[in-house]
Amino acid sequence: xxxxxxxxxxxxxxxxxxxxxxxxxxxxxxxxxxxxxxxxxxxxxxxxxxxxxxxxxxxxxxxxxxxxxxxxxxxxxxxxxxxxxxxxxxxxxxxxxxxxxxxxxxxxxxxxxxxxxxxxxxxxxxxxxxxxxxxxxxxxxxxxxxxxxxxxxxxxxxxxxxxxxxxxxxxxxxxxxxxxxxxxxxxxxxxxxxxxxxxxxxxxxxxxxxxxxxxxxxxxxxxxxxxxxxxxxxxxxxxxxxxxxxxxxxxxxxxxxxxxxxxxxxxxxxxxxxxxxxxxxxxxxxxxxxxxxxxxxxxxxxxxxxxxxxxxxxxxxxxxxxxxxxxxxxxxxxxxxxxxxxxxxxxxxxxxxxxxxxxxxxxxxxxxxxxxxxxxxxxxxxxxxxxxxxxxxxxxxxxxxxxxxxxxxxxxxxxx
Numbered sequence: 001x002x003x004x005x006x007x008x009x010x011x012x013x014x015x016x017x018x019x020x021x022x023x024x025x026x027x028x029x030x031x032x033x034x035x036x037x038x039x040x041x042x043x044x045x046x047x048x049x050x051x052x053x054x055x056x057x058x059x060x061x062x063x064x065x066x067x068x069x070x071x072x073x074x075x076x077x078x079x080x081x082x083x084x085x086x087x088x089x090x091x092x093x094x095x096x097x098x099x100x101x102x103x104x105x106x107x108x109x110x111x112x113x114x115x116x117x118x119x120x121x122x123x124x125x126x127x128x129x130x131x132x133x134x135x136x137x138x139x140x141x142x143x144x145x146x147x148x149x150x151x152x153x154x155x156x157x158x159x160x161x162x163x164x165x166x167x168x169x170x171x172x173x174x175x176x177x178x179x180x181x182x183x184x185x186x187x188x189x190x191x192x193x194x195x196x197x198x199x200x201x202x203x204x205x206x207x208x209x210x211x212x213x214x215x216x217x218x219x220x221x222x223x224x225x226x227x228x229x230x231x232x233x234x235x236x237x238x239x240x241x242x243x244x245x246x247x248x249x250x251x252x253x254x255x256x257x258x259x260x261x262x263x264x265x266x267x268x269x270x271x272x273x274x275x276x277x278x279x280x281x282x283x284x285x286x287x288x289x290x291x292x293x294x295x296x297x298x299x300x301x302x303x304x305x306x307x308x309x310x311x312x313x314x315x316x317x318x319x320x321x322x323x324x325x326x327x328x329x330x331x332x333x334x335x336x337x338x339x340x341x342x343x344x345x346x347x348x349x350x351x352x353x354x355x356x357x358x359x360x361x362x363x364x365x366x367x368x369x370x371x372x373x374x375x376x377x378x379x380x381x382x383x384x385x386x387x388x389x390x391x392x393x394x395x396x397x398x399x400x401x402x403x404x405x406x407x408x409x410x411x412x413x414x415x416x
Contacts, residue, residue, distance in 0.1 A: 250320025
């Protein structure tokens, strides 16, 4: 994995946090039945004796706040108060069967997740991983999880790597400050995984997909990507494209634009497509979505968009840029049809995929008949540096090129 040791660990731990969100059922807007503070109380009381006088100190809150938390958990049926049999002046917090069932259901998913991940390792690697994790966290047989968390709380201000930085009045993004603070480590493992698949760009087509059979296969592939949640409609929303008149360049069978359109309100979409067969399929798909009244498709070449100046609030495109005969001409057209302040977001493959990422994406292509086309598309795609050079020679302003392991994004706002 490319990057410094700290970056690699941060990414790994970030993924674990995401997995934990799935386990705690707080993903996709779901709300956990108990708060993080309540979880700490339930787990502590489940595994260790916990007394009312200790809750406030454990949580670092006032006694009245600690009592409020216990009152809530008692009302919800997760805990009950009981006098200690050996000292009835001390009140112990005891978990109920409801709390026990909740903990066991969470632990079932957690243990299942760990078992699934460990299955990718040899027995020796599993043992080494377990040893390294205990050293990294400081949690082992003679030092409990509670003790480790308590120490982390007392030293939380010491665990700070300064990442808030501004440059010319702009707050830098995390990846910018992290890249400066943690330079990549070029070890053999990193170099092997980051080896570029195709150094020389080989153009694929300048006429789009015209024949009926290939159009149908491409439609199936795009439908599969939609069903698996891989189309970037959500990225366009994040980029600020959420309403108004939008233009999609190279919509193909239309799924990306239609997925975007169905989650927007009072938005309309125009698609410019070079292939009449693709337009036929896109119009059918729009009818299936029930969105024919909000979208229209126009036959044309993106190098000379057959539409007026300054009429769109946004422009987006997915997976067609590598087919553009003259990308600079298309960027100029984007600048022409966009209103001042209009937003654009163009996503596509990248040619400098690592061998591992290319192999994963190639094998994931469905139906299999589309795989040769995926390979030629990657060979026709650009690298981040090539795109920046092309954009610098265009009339499009306010752009930024973002590279992901699996593709590229050009995003920004027309400045004038």
